[in-house]
Amino acid sequence: MNNDKESIFLPPEAILIYKIISEKKELEINELENISKLSRGKIEYNLPFLQKHDLLDRKERINKYCSLTKEGEEAEKNQLIERRIYNLIKEKKKVSFAQLGDFIKADKKELNAGVGLLRKLDAITIEKGEISIKLPEKDINLELQQYLTKIKKEKVSYSDKISPLVKRGLVNVIEEKQSFLIIKVPYSKIKSRIKELIEVGRLSSNMLRDGSWRKTQLKAYNLKGQPPTYFVGRKQPYARFIDTVKQKLVALGFQEMRGPIVELEFWNFDALFQAQDHPAREWSDVYRVSNPKHGKLPKEEYVTNVQQAHENGYNTGSKGWRYKWDPKKSSRLVLRAQGTSVSARTLVGLKIPSKYFSISRCYRPDTVDATHLSEFNQVEGIVVDPSITFRDLLGILETFALDVAGAEECTFKPDYYPFTEPSVELSVVDPNLGRIEFGGAGIFRPEVTKPFGIDAPVIAWGLGIDRLFMVKYGITDIRELFSHKMEWLRSTKMV
């Protein structure tokens, strides 16, 4: 501080802080917050004025204190393992090493460590696997045990005596940074020289219009402070992911298709050559609608052809399923159980060549848990062209693996769908997570395509994007896809 008699200009709040600290000589910044009733931001803003005039000093100190780990909590409650073992042996006189686990509930590793400790303390002897007491009536590691209790009850500073507990993973050392403000020149000494500084907080429209901003000093802000919480409007992370998948499929030349949520069994199963008594059509595998129970079947021509495909193979050369097909069952209403029903609807008047995709909500009567949802999204699609082959299908899947999933490698396995032949499962190799099933595909059976007058092969494919999204975003609970958590909705990373 210079010695002259010049006035020192300080903002009113800086003067208030100055007075408080002067009174205490030394003050921790949190306490200052309590006493002054000023926010941390305001304090941080005002302190530099005082520091600039060399009125006070600021010192940072690191304070180490202790807290119990999960294991520490247990040791506090049940006693340290060496104490438990020692007390047990004291009571039983002799215990075989192998039997320790029968008396003391602890894992093998912990028991071994306990016995090791006791041997080091020379408190026990082990002969032919039998443990007995060497030092009678000793309170083993009592001091450590007391420390545990103390740490649980109050804030204990770290000291070397606690270090064995830290090494054993029972106690964590927490470092707390504290800022101390130390007065260099007390307020009373220079009281007469302190003057209030008038500053302007905000630039106003009027100041700009009348030019008064030229004569005014604008308060400097503390630019290191935290801004108020703010959330931007944004798309739901999973919805956004679906948007990007759609974008990729469109770029690959696929046209979008959509269908209704409430679906006729005809489109969901019959048109896909799933026999009416197929287990996948049972009560337990598909949601049925109770009001109304039945809908109207499509154009009779298609219904008759599908019926024949089931009963005798229609004109395909297939044997069919050889049973009496029931239109009533086919007109039952269900919740769309597979996205392929949207593809089935697209078979009517299908353009050749063409490529389609849909991302649709599908429903299965599963109990909702971390790996099952009652509704989920399926990406499905078809590719039709008179020249297309099974090897082309493998090529399409390879493109999906590389372009959509971003994998480096993919493998194929035989699979089964009632409506495709051959059927194939696609797995991708993720650099971090290894092999994951990513999709399935096949060529629609002629029993599926011919009833709709299609003579060209139709490749049908599906991708599991729920899984892919979870892998990419590190989500382990599938319920998060439809999360209600505002925190997640607001703050999930976008990149």
Added chain:
Amino acid sequence: MVTIKASYTKMLETLGKNLPIEELDRLLSFAKSEIDEYVEEEDMLVIDVKTSNRPDLWIPEGMIREIKGIWGEEKGIPKLELKESDYKVIVDPKLSKSRPFIACAIAKNVTLTDYNIKQLMQLSEKIDHSYGRRRKRSSIGMYNLSMIKSPIEYKVIDKNHKFIPLGYTEPQYLETILETHEKGKEFGYIVKGYGHYPILLSADGLTLSMPPIINSNDVGRVTEETTDMLIEVTGTHLGTVHVVLNILCQTLGDLGAELYNVTIEYPKEILDKTIVTPTIEYEEIKINLKEVNKYLGTKLKPKKVEEVLNKRRFDVKKIEKDMMTVLIPPYRTDILHWVDIAEEIAIGLDYNKMGPTKWKVLTTGGLLPETESENIVRDILVGTGAIEVITNTLTDPEILTANVNIEEDNFVKISNPVSKNYSVIRNMIFPNLINVLSKNTHETYPQIIFEVGEIVKLEEGRTWTQTNAAYMLADTETSFEDAHKVLDQMMKLLETDYNLIETEHPSFIRGRCAEIQVNGKTCGIIGEVNPEVLEKNQIWMPTVGFEIELPLIPSLECKKKYTY
């Protein structure tokens, strides 16, 4: 999908090779199966068989048959030696309308270890359940042959008949078995549907079983001491009972049994002929190699195709230029069309070795106009600072009614929900948004959320799916105009003139709620949420919002998707 359990070491023993799990898993893929889990302590593999159409694969013997083919250790259809027996089954004409068909075989000198019995039981159960359609279409029975005298009668019997069902000590009336036995309770409905009781009797009157419910406790108990067995399949479909018996015989043959046939005497009401079962006949299917090559994208020669099909346990009977006559193993039921043979060829070639070919179908891609329209609305709402949510379309009826003060339940209901929480399909979105707000009362405000999503409507017996957009804002201070200004700006950007017509709606405050009308048609609702609703949902902040039906906005291209 069918899940079975098998011993890892026993599988390796039968394969005669020591294979790591990964390699076994790779080989099992040729049998459309995969290892889901390996429980090392129990030496147990949990294997998922992906096909519901190949009951022959639901036991390790079936999978091993496939693997040995792929290895080239065994080729073509496995041979099964059948000997003649004097055993005969006489079928009662009264069964013609209920469960008319039966197929039987005898297996002698079987080594039945505890493991083998468990595997056979597992196979029977899986076949009965899935392929046998929960025993309705077919069911399997196995018996101790030494206690059975020929001819066996498969007949309808009086309800006063009694026998000791498996697991019991005292004889029970048939009706009692249906009412009290565990299996009777599970499958009794099948027999009740017949209106009479089918029974299998030994010539000396001893009861074998009441198909398809339960075996007797003595004849129908197969143990490690049993060396000779009678196997029987009854059902409603002749082809099914025959093929199921074939699967069992092939499996027992693989386990080292000597197999004998049984004569089934049908009355004229059913078949009017005698059939000797098992009927090991090889069905034929013709394939045109040109078609197959075009389908798969391959250039295979007949010789190569024969070699590959042999690997898949098929035989080739005849090759005439491009036409090949293929013989189907008698345990396979899934070959309906030549495309099924094409798949066998592809599997035999190994999908991973066929070589994917590059795209050749060039088309222009695009989103549907309705998706583009939805995206416009989403962009506008994100621009207002709102956060998008996705909620369940399958939801709890309470959320759509009581929670928002609404009585009508004009939405699609599920007749077989797993839980009430997921038992109806929403007909509007804003109740879901209120539910989201109710779950976040500990988070900072304002909370501004929206959803553009599908709902299902129900009117005069017709249902359709359409997209709605809903917006909700909750804050310490908010009022009608906060929702109104968002709606107003959105409508302006969508070039849509609209009117607000004051209305009453139980979810909103009277006098602060309006119908949104476009061209005189109601297309949505806007208002301040009724404090009663807020209290019920424990939302302690004033909340405003709106919902609009996008198909009713003329400048957008959203359409109703009718189910029929």
